[in-house]
Amino acid sequence: MTAPARTRTSDELIRAEEPVLAHNYHPLPVVVARAEGAWVEDVEGRRYLDMLAGYSALNFGHRHPALIEAAHHQLDRLTLTSRAFHSDRLAEFAERLTALTGQDMVLPMNTGAEAVESGIKVARKWAYEVKGVPADRATIVVAADNFHGRTTTIVGFSTDETARSGFGPFAPGFRIVPYNDLAALEAALDETTAAVLIEPVQGEAGVIVPDDGYLTGVRELTRRAGCLFLADEIQSGLGRTGRTLAVDHEDVVPDVVLLGKALGGGIVPVSAVVGRREVLGVLRPGEHGSTFGGNPLSAAVGTAVVGLLETGEFQRRAAELGAVLREGLAELAGRGVVGFRSRGLWAGVDVDPAIGTGREIGERLMREGVLVKDTHGSTIRLAPPLTITEGELRSALASLEKVLAA
Template sequence: MTLTAPRGSAELIRAEAPVLAHNYHPLPVVVARAEGAWVEDVEGRRYLDLLAGYSALNFGHRHPALIEAARRQLDRVTLTSRAFHHDGLAGFAESLAALTGQDMVLPMNTGAEAVESAVKVARKWAYEVKGVPEGAATIVVAAGNFHGRTTTLVSFSTDDEARAGYGPYTPGFRVVPYGDADAVADAVGDTTAAVLIEPIQGEAGVVIPPEGHLRAVREITRRAGCLFVADEIQSGLGRTGTTLAVEHEDVVPDLVLLGKALGGGIVPVSAVVGRRDVLGVLRPGQHGSTFGGNPLATAVGTAVTELLATGGFQRRARELGAVLDADLTALHGHGVVAHRARGLWAGIDIDPAVGTGREIAERLLREGVLVKETHGSTIRIAPPLTIGEDDLHRALTALRTVLAA
C-alpha cells in the first residue's frame, strides 16, 4: 500500500481547476475540519467562519445535538422515498408546523426546490380557489431578489450575472422595487396568485425594507385575495433574532419557505409551511421529490426545531446582534460607508477607496476571518449563532485592522 502525503492548499486548488466547472470563485483556502464557529485548513491554520454556509450553519459546524441525531438515524434507515411511510416524518412535520405557527408542511430538499414548489402551489391555488383563468396567473416579486438558480427563478432575477444567457425565460412574473408598498399595490390584480418576497434580501447585501413594509404587503394581499409568500430560507430559523424575520412586524404569511439552517449544515432540507387550505390543493401524484422528507433529513430537521423551540438561539442572535451593530457603527468613516444589520446578519458597504468587497474578504482571510463579498463593494457577515462574544469582537477587530491598513 502506498501512502500519499497530504497536499497543501495551493496544490489542491490547482488540482480543482481542470476538473471542476468554474461556477464559483472561492477564496484561496481549503477547509479540512470544522467545529463551532471555527474551521481549519489542510495546513492547520484556523479561521473564524463569519459566513456560516450562507446561514445553513446557524448552529455552527457539527453541533453535537445535530450530529448525534444524524448518527442515530444512520444506524437505522436513511431513505424510503415517499412511496412508503417512515417513523420520523410526521414528528418532523408536527414540530416544524408548531415552531412556525402554520398548519401544514411540504418537505423538500434545497431552497430553490422550496421556492419552485411555492410557485407551483400558488398558481394551482389561483386556478382552483381564486378562479384565475388557466395559464393567466401572475406572481409579484421584488427587484434585487435572490430565490435560487433554476430556470424559472432566474427568469425574474434582476441580477444579470445570475440571469443572462439562460433564456427563454419563464413568463408570469411582475417585478417591482423592493420595499415599495405602493408599487406592490399597483402590480396586484385579478390574476395575481401571490406576492413573493424576502423579508430581508440576503444576496442583495442584507437589505432591510422600510418599517411597516411587511405589514403593508400583508394587507395588500389580503384585500386583493392573493397569497403572501415569504422566502425565509436565509432570514429564518433564528438568524435575525426571531424564529422568522416576519415576526419583527407581527406578520403571518400564507406560505413560508425554509431551507439552509433546517438541515443543520449536515444534509439539505427545505420546506414550504403554510395554511392548510393553500397547501391542501396538492393531491397525490401532483408534486413530489425522491429525497424530500427522507428519514435522515427529518431526523436532523426535528433536532433543529428542538434547538429553536427553547428560544435560546433567537435570544442570542438579538443580544450578539446588538454587539455587532454597535461595533459596525463605530467603523463608519473608517473604511465603512454604511451597514445594515438585523440580529447576527449584516451587510457592510466598504469605501471603494479602501478596496472592493473581494479585496477586503481576501485581506480578512489573511487575518484568519472568513467572509463573503457581494455586489462589488459590500461584504456580508452571518456568523453561527453559537459564536462567542469574544470571537465576534476578534473578527470585528480584524476588520478594523484590515480597513486601517
C-alpha cells in the same frame, strides 16, 4: 509495504479543481478540512473564524453535538425510503415544524430553490382552483434585486444580469416591482395575481432591511387583493434575525413560508414549504414530489434543528450578539465603512471603494484568520454561526478594523 498517500497542500488542491470542476463559483483560496463550532481549519492546520456560516446553513455552527448525534442515530437505522412509503420520522418533523412556525402543513423538499419552485407551483394551483384565475393566466409579483435560487424559472425573474444572461428563454407570469415600495406593489396587483413572493430581508442584495411597516403593508395588500403572501425565509429564517422568522419582527403571518439552509443543520440539505391548510391542501398525489424530500435522515436532523429553536436560546443569542455587531459596525462608520444594514446576527457592510472591492476585503480578512463573503461591489456579508461567542465576534470586528485601517 505501500507508503501512505501524501496529503495535498491547499495550493495543490485548488489547482487540481481547476480542470475538473465547472467554474460556477469563485471561492476564497482557503481549503477547509475540519471544523468545529464557529471555527474551520485548513489542510495545513491554519484556523479561521467562520463569519459566513454557509449563508446561514450553519446557524448552529459546525458539527453541533445535538445535530451530529441525531444524524448518527438515524444513520444506524434508516436513511431513505422515498415517499413511496411512510417513515417513522416524518410525522414528528412536520408536527413540530408547523408548531414552531405557526402554520398548518409542511411540504418537505431538499434545497432552497426546490422550496421556491414548489411555492410557485402551489401558488399557481391555488390561484386556479381557489381564486378562480383563468387557466395559464396566473401572475406572481416579486421584488427587484431578489435572490430566490438558481433554477431557470427563478433566474428568469432576477434583475441580476450575471444570474440571467445566457439562460433564457424564461417562464412568463412574473411582475417585478421595487423592493420596500408598497405603492408600486399595490399597483402591480390585479385579479390575476396568485401571490407576492418576497424576502423579508434581502440577503444576496447586501442584507437589505425594509422600512418598519413594510411587511405589515405587504400582508394587508395581499389580503385586500385576495392573493397569497409567500415569504422566502431560506436565509433569514430559523433564528438568524433574532426571531424564529424575520416576519416575526412585525408579527406578520404569511400564507406560505419557504425554509431551507439552517433547517438541515449544516449536515444534510433540507427545505420545506410550510403554509395554511387551504393553500397546501390543493396538492394531490402525483402532482408534485421529490425522491429525497422528507427522507428519514433529513427528518431526523430537521427535528433536532426544530428542537434547538423551540428553546428560544438561539433567537436570544442572535438578538443580543446582533446588538454587539451593530455597535461594532457603527464605530467603524466613517473609518472605512460607508454604510451598513443589520438585523439580528446578520449584516451587509459597504466598504469605501477606495479601500478595496468586497472580494479584496474578503481576501485580506482571510489572511487575518476571518472568513466572510463579498457580494456586489464593495459590500461584504457577515453572518456568523449563532453559537459564536461575544469575544469571538469582537475579535472579528477588530480584524475588520485592522484591514480597513491598513
